[in-house]
Amino acid sequence: MPLPKGPYMGTFNPMKNSEKAPNDYKLAISKLKVTLKQRGMTYRELGQAIGLSESGVKKIFLADDGSFLRLSQIAKFLGLSLTELVSDQRTTNVGFSDKQQNEFLNSPILFKLFWLLVYERSDLSFAKKELSLSTTEAFKLVRKLDLLGLVKLLPGERIIVPSIKAVSWKGSGKFVEKLYREWTSQMMSQIAKPESEEGELFIFRYVQMSSKTYAEFISAQRALEAEFLRRSIREMQLMPSDLKHVRWLVASDNKSFVTGKALDQQ
Known part of the structure; x- marks a missing residue:
């Protein structure tokens, strides 16, 4: 869920991350x-x-x-x-600037801290522990995020982050391409197996469809994803006690697993 550009709408205090923005x-x-x-x-x-x-x-x-x-x-x-x-259900098109992507390429831990603070809504003490950062190291990175316009650091160790909302990724770049490759490969290596464990879902399938049915299939997948994205945004805003991490990857095309070509190309 990429970061919206614009005003800093959501807030949290690293010492107290349970307050409503x-x-x-x-x-x-x-x-x-x-x-x-x-x-x-x-x-x-x-x-x-x-x-x-x-x-x-x-x-x-x-x-x-x-x-x-x-x-x-x-x-x-x-x-x-x-x-x-x-709930603000409008979807915002977002992306990272070239400068932001270059900084993330040069400092992967900078992006990890950004992700934990902004997307996973973690407090700074948790992020420091997960990334093995000292207080000095953490605030140097937060200051860098502030200079990049991705968060805003205020006196008293308060950090302002963008509000939780539905976003759609637009644009590309070396960092984005690297992130897509690494995170999708990491996820697939962990869950792509014949028997799914509790809390996992992995479906691997090949079929043949008419053009009309395939178009309807893609449309239905988009609608399903949009519905659960809306629901997850609402729940993240309300912060119920049973929130869970959920990551999903939806992918489909009209090519053969073996040849990598469409039927009309064979």
């Missing part, structure tokens, strides 16, 4: 405001319904951050779920 709060408030407007409901009426004063409701809606428990209460009254409030 302020952008999620603002997103929820924005959707609640739209819902209230659509239903012609005032802050006073909402307050009366949930046991708050009009000024108390205004304070919630004007804040930059606040309690998601209170937002959940408001959402429940309006017939919404917290998931609906914090």
Whole structure:
């Protein structure tokens, strides 16, 4: 899931990585405001319904951050779920610049730290342990990521990272090509076996299809992937206690395993 370029939307403190990102709060408030407007409901009426004063409701809606428990209460009254409030399902096209790719090629551990912080939402202490980094080494790398515009390092050892959202990789480059080769090969070497272990799925198949059926097959695979990507983004935003690492690789073409050619080329 590549990194979105643009404003630093999500935040976490390396010492406390369980707080909701302020952008999620603002997103929820924005959707609640739209819902209230659509239903012609005032802050006073909402307050009366949930046991708050009009000024108390205004304070919630004007804040930059606040309690998601209170937002959940408001959402429940309006017939919404917290998931609906914090989910931004627009897919963003993203990619790394040439400079960013060159830095990752020169320093593989820089990319690993970036991945742990941004994609796996790990705190810095965990990343340091996994990568065997000293505190000094870790912050030199974080500073490098900051200079590359990939994260933002603030006083007090706080790091701002992009918000969790659905993204689509666009573009190429030596680092991207290297990453695709290495990580897909690594994954296949670990799970490509006749008997899958618990928590694994590996399907290896050859068939022949008409052009129409093959096009429908590809379309169905894209739709299935998009649906579970949306669901995973929602869950990562809400951070339930049973989140698991999941990696998947979807690949298909219309060629022979033996000749590497399509039927009309043989």
